[in-house]
Amino acid sequence: MEQRMSSLFSRRVALLLIAIFVYLPVLSFSAVAKNPRPMGLIGDRPASGATEMPSIAEMTACTDAEAQALQDVNSTLWIAGGCLGGIIAIIVAQVVEPDPPATTLLGQSPEYVAEYTDCYKKAAKKRQTNRALIGCGIAAVVYGAYFLVLAITVDSATDF
Numbered sequence: 180m181e182q183r184m185s186s187l188f189s190r191r192v193a194l195l196l197i198a199i200f201v202y203l204p205v206l207s208f209s210a211v212a213k214n215p216r217p218m219g220l221i222g223d224r225p226a227s228g229a230t231e232m233p234s235i236a237e238m239t240a241c242t243d244a245e246a247q248a249l250q251d252v253n254s255t256l257w258i259a260g261g262c263l264g265g266i267i268a269i270i271v272a273q274v275v276e277p278d279p280p281a282t283t284l285l286g287q288s289p290e291y292v293a294e295y296t297d298c299y300k301k302a303a304k305k306r307q308t309n310r311a312l313i314g315c316g317i318a319a320v321v322y323g324a325y326f327l328v329l330a331i332t333v334d335s336a337t338d339f
Contacts, residue, residue, distance in 0.1 A: 239291075240291045240294040240295040240298060241294060241295075241298040243283070243295060244279065244294075244295045244296075244297075244298035244299035244302060245298060245299075245302040247279065247280070247283060247299060248277075248279075248298075248299050248302035248303040248306060249302065249306060251277065251280070251303065252277070252303050252306040252307055252310070254306070254310045257272060257306075257307050257310035257311045257314065258310050258311070258313050258314040258317070259314060260272075260311055260314060261310065261311035261312060261313060261314020261315045261316075261317070261318065262314040262315070262317055262318045262321075263314075263318075264311075264314075265315055265318065266315070268311040268314065268315070269308060269311045269312060269315065271311075272304070272307035272308040272310070272311040273304065273307075273308055275304075275307065276300045276303070276304060277299075277300065277303045277304075277307075278296075278299075278300075279295060279296055279299040279300075283295070284296075
């Protein structure tokens with residue numbers, strides 16, 4: 180009888196470890212996705228060896244676009260998607276590129292529109308991915324706590 184209870188408890192602990200290790204790669208996905216090279220003032224320009232400085236219009240366009248993207252992305256939706264969808268929500272967050280609202284681009288120069296659109300898409304995609312990762316982390320903690328409580332409950336219930 181004692182061996183059966185010990186076996187049952189070890190199965191529960193094994194399930195807990197499997198659940199944690201399934202979500203562990205999801206949590207470390209953000210470390211792999213980050214770009215290790217130094218960045219310049221705008222987007223993909225390297226910090227060293229850059230020959231031209233970005234114009235004031237480009238810097239303003241990027242600043243405006245990042246602020247608008249942070250305001251437009253529905254964080255609650257992406258956190259819920261990360262909780263419920265796991266790695267699929269992270270992939271969707273990486274693939275979906277939201278477009279900036281057209282009303283903010285009316286009457287602007289073509290260079291401003293191009294820079295604004297690029298910066299908006301990058302900022303929105305980054306925000307979506309971060310929120311989906313937060314949702315996956317929340318799900319991993321909840322599942323881990325659930326399996327831990329379940330294992331402890333089953334073990335204590337079989338002691339009587």
